[in-house]
């Protein structure tokens with residue numbers, strides 16, 4: 001068993017929700033995800049894919065249930081047929097531009113708890129990330 005990690009995925013239709021239908025968005029992401037898994041699968045010359053781990057940010061605009069549905073659908077046509085998709089949800093984490101305090105955003109409150117500054121940089125929680133591909137080696 002071999003591990004490979006971390007790749008940020010984006011919708012190939014270039015949207016962040018945008019005007020595409022919800023399902024189109026998740027299908028595009030699932031396709032990007034499977035393409036990436038396939039690259040790893042081929043590069044490592046594995047015989048199968050045991051598990052695919054992704055994290056989905058709270059503010060990524062990705063619906064985990066729809067993603068799973070799209071993944072399972074497209075996975076049937078992939079050359080490896082991944083056995084399991086593991087989805088972990090990630091809270092939105094930001095860093096204050098003024099005092100560098102890092103905190104989790106709750107209920108859309110983008111204000112630093114230390115200095116009340118409202119200018120922050122997003123650290124985690126906006127993306128969908130392929131964290132790990134667990135391969136089946138010979």
Ligand SMILES: [Zn+2]
Pocket residue numbers: 096097098099100101112113114115116117
């Ligand atoms: Zn601050």
